[in-house]
Amino acid sequence: MCLRTVIGNGILNTMRLIARKRILRVVIIFSVLLLCAVVILLRDEQDLLSRPNVERQYSDPDLKTVGTENMYIPMGKQDTTTKRVRKVQQLSTSSYLKASQRLRTSTSTSNPGRERFIIYVCDNTTYCYGLGDRQRAVASLYVMALVTNRTFGIMWTQPCPLTKFLQPNEVNWDIPAWKLQGKTSIEVEFLNPKKRFNFEIHFNQQYPQDVVYFRTNHNFIYGLKTSRFYRKRLPDWAYNKRPTSATGHALRMLMKPTDLIRKSLNEMLVNIFQDQQLDNNIMNSLKTSKICRDACGFIRKYGNNRERFLKEAQHNDTDINKSNNKDVINGEESILNCVSEINKNQSDMFPGYYYNTSRMNRPLVSSKDLGMFCKSKKIKDKVIGNKKLTVQSIRKAKGYDVVDLNLVCMHVRMGRNPTMPFERSVRNLMNSTGALWEFARPYVERGQHLYIATDSDQVRRESEAQFGLRAHSSNKQIVHIASVQDHQNETEGMALAIWEQALMMTSCQTLVQSHSGFSINAGSVREELIGNTERFKFENGKVIRIR
Numbered sequence: 087m088c089l090r091t092v093i094g095n096g097i098l099n100t101m102r103l104i105a106r107k108r109i110l111r112v113v114i115i116f117s118v119l120l121l122c123a124v125v126i127l128l129r130d131e132q133d134l135l136s137r138p139n140v141e142r143q144y145s146d147p148d149l150k151t152v153g154t155e156n157m158y159i160p161m162g163k164q165d166t167t168t169k170r171v172r173k174v175q176q177l178s179t180s181s182y183l184k185a186s187q188r189l190r191t192s193t194s195t196s197n198p199g200r201e202r203f204i205i206y207v208c209d210n211t212t213y214c215y216g217l218g219d220r221q222r223a224v225a226s227l228y229v230m231a232l233v234t235n236r237t238f239g240i241m242w243t244q245p246c247p248l249t250k251f252l253q254p255n256e257v258n259w260d261i262p263a264w265k266l267q268g269k270t271s272i273e274v275e276f277l278n279p280k281k282r283f284n285f286e287i288h289f290n291q292q293y294p295q296d297v298v299y300f301r302t303n304h305n306f307i308y309g310l311k312t313s314r315f316y317r318k319r320l321p322d323w324a325y326n327k328r329p330t331s332a333t334g335h336a337l338r339m340l341m342k343p344t345d346l347i348r349k350s351l352n353e354m355l356v357n358i359f360q361d362q363q364l365d366n367n368i369m370n371s372l373k374t375s376k377i378c379r380d381a382c383g384f385i386r387k388y389g390n391n392r393e394r395f396l397k398e399a400q401h402n403d404t405d406i407n408k409s410n411n412k413d414v415i416n417g418e419e420s421i422l423n424c425v426s427e428i429n430k431n432q433s434d435m436f437p438g439y440y441y442n443t444s445r446m447n448r449p450l451v452s453s454k455d456l457g458m459f460c461k462s463k464k465i466k467d468k469v470i471g472n473k474k475l476t477v478q479s480i481r482k483a484k485g486y487d488v489v490d491l492n493l494v495c496m497h498v499r500m501g502r503n504p505t506m507p508f509e510r511s512v513r514n515l516m517n518s519t520g521a522l523w524e525f526a527r528p529y530v531e532r533g534q535h536l537y538i539a540t541d542s543d544q545v546r547r548e549s550e551a552q553f554g555l556r557a558h559s560s561n562k563q564i565v566h567i568a569s570v571q572d573h574q575n576e577t578e579g580m581a582l583a584i585w586e587q588a589l590m591m592t593s594c595q596t597l598v599q600s601h602s603g604f605s606i607n608a609g610s611v612r613e614e615l616i617g618n619t620e621r622f623k624f625e626n627g628k629v630i631r632i633r
Contacts, residue, residue: 202290203266203297204231205239212277212301214244216568217583218603219303225336226306228257233310233319234289236298237261245567245576251584252341255485259340269296276302285313307332334610342485343588351585352481355489355593358535358558359480362491365533365555368451368459371428381424382460384417421453428456455554462531488592488616494529495594496522496549497605498540498624505543505564508571513601518627519545522598523552525622525629529596530556537594539586539605541566560586596620598629 206227208214224240231238239261242248254260272295276283283306284292307329310316317325324332343351372378428451475489483489500506501513526536530553538549538559549557565571565579583604590597590608592615599605599622609621609632621632 200296201265202234202236203239203261203269204234204236205241205261205266205297205299207273207299207301208242208244210244212275214301214568215277215303216566216602216604217587218605218607221337221607222305222333222603223300223302224340225333226304226310227300227302228259228336228340229310229320229324229332230289230306232321232324233316241299245570246580249344250577251344251347251581253344254340255342256339266297271295271297271299273299273301276300276304279304283309285309285316288315305329305333330606330610331613333607334612334614337607338486338611338614343584345484347581347585347588348484349481350581351588351592352483352489354558354560354585354589355480355483355491356477358491358493358537359475359477361555361558362535364451365459365535367431368428368455368555369462371424371431372459375424375427377420377427378424378456381417381420381456384420385457385460388414388417421456425451425453425456452554454551458530458554458556462533486588486592486611486615490595490616491593492534493537493594494526494534494596494598495537495539495590496526496598496624497590497600497602497608498522498538498542498545499600499602499604500540500542500545503542503544506541506566508569509541509566514624515627516542516544519548521627521629522624523548525598526553534596537589539590540564591615596622598622598624599632601625 204227206224208220214220220242228238238257238259240248240259249260272293274293275281283304285306307324310320311325311329323335327335372382475491480489498519499513500516501511502509503512503516530536533556535556535558536549536553538546538557540546540559541564543564546559549559560582562578562582563574565574565576565582567576567580567583570576570579587604587608590605591611594612596619597605597609597612599609601623612619613621623630623632
């Protein structure tokens with residue numbers, strides 16, 4: 087006989103017995119009824135916990151709230167489970183509270199074993215845009231995968247497989263092909279800026295397929311933060327941070343440089359470190375060498391006009407000016423002798439260390455470098471670089487290890503220029519770079535060194551002409567990874583872009599960005615790694631602090 091029938095009959099008999107004043111029988115029947123109620127409660131609770139369709143993760147958007155905020159039922163399953171769940175919710179026993187806690191912490195799904203994916207795709211069939219655009223899309227799709235309860239993956243093969251240069255960090259996005267075989271899929275494209283994603287519908291209802299392949303350069307974090315479906319499902323770091331900062335956080339979690347990229351970066355840092363040591367030795371030579379003291383005295387006296395005075399002296403033989411002419415000619419000779427002495431003393435200490443800089447075929451120090459050193463203030467040890475660093479320790483750095491060389495780093499994005507004549511638009515004019523050099527001069531005169539990442543060979547030459555030994559750039563060919571030309575090395579070009587960006591992330595105390603995702607993303611990851619130190623923006627001929 088059903089327990090509920092027993093309880094119903096028991097209640098009727100109890101009422102009759104109470105009317106007849108048979109108290110002992112009432113107590114016995116009431117005890118039996120209480121025992122039956124407990125048995126029913128435990129059976130219903132066990133039945134609820136054994137139903138897999140009731141247990142879903144909170145982060146799955148295909149859920150509908152029923153009753154209290156802690157209970158969720160999959161869409162389409164309400165008819166078979168709602169009544170039972172609502173009945174259990176009305177109970178207030180301690181055993182039910184424990185069961186409810188188990189439901190909230192459960193990690194099972196409505197369809198155990200079914201894994202769904204969001205995959206970022208960049209291959210030769212579509213124009214994927216540049217590195218910054220791709221990174222922005224990757225970061226925001228990872229956030230979308232989190233709120234839609236999908237696994238995130240990357241298929242990036244243009245111009246080279248991404249895994250040659252960047253490897254998974256805290257999230258494994260390198261999905262093996264066999265995991266996607268046999269699954270339903272759809273490919274969607276959001277590359278046109280006028281085409282917008284609809285965040286006011288459930289993603290998994292719009293795309294019920296197991297695998298959604300995305301071709302995009304959009305930043306979906308903006309839309310997710312305002313979506314009534316998804317904003318409460320965002321992790322704190324995505325919800326509370328600015329979208330650009332959230333992008334940096336996601337990129338740091340997703341990927342880190344491979345050993346190949348880190349090796350190239352470390353060699354450049356070794357070059358800069360040795361230049362800083364050479365810099366220090368030169369400053370000491372200026373104090374101890376009489377020839378160099380005389381040379382600096384002449385430079386301070388005549389400054390930038392010394393070349394004009396020298397030309398006049400060589401063509402002027404009048405008796406009145408002979409003494410001045412002799413001083414000018416002797417001063418210029420002292421400069422040449424000082425430079426020769428410094429190069430002779432330093433070349434044995436730093437043999438062949440210009441591995442990938444633009445100074446491979448020139449003396450260690452030129453007369454222009456000497457002019458910069460003579461006009462510099464006394465350099466303090468702390469701006470020479472971290473004394474604890476050694477060449478060996480720099481070469482051992484891996485991933486996102488920070489190497490503090492107190493650098494000022496500049497990303498100078500010019501757009502269409504003689505180095506990249508195929509670019510669609512001009513970002514900055516060549517005659518606007520003077521603002522950069524004026525901005526950098528106080529730092530250089532304090533003894534700090536510069537690193538210039540740019541899409542223009544002319545900017546590289548200008549920086550070295552301005553600051554000599556204290557300006558650094560690569561001598562590798564500049565390549566835009568979305569528009570590789572026939573005569574360009576795509577692998578070397580992509581490697582250069584990624585290790586220069588990694589340098590900005592890990593080794594710059596002051597960063598000047600351009601209006602480009604390349605340096606904006608570098609600055610956001612840098613903020614994650616070393617904090618929000620000095621950060622500026624170069625645009626329209628001005629350098630402005632970012633606050």
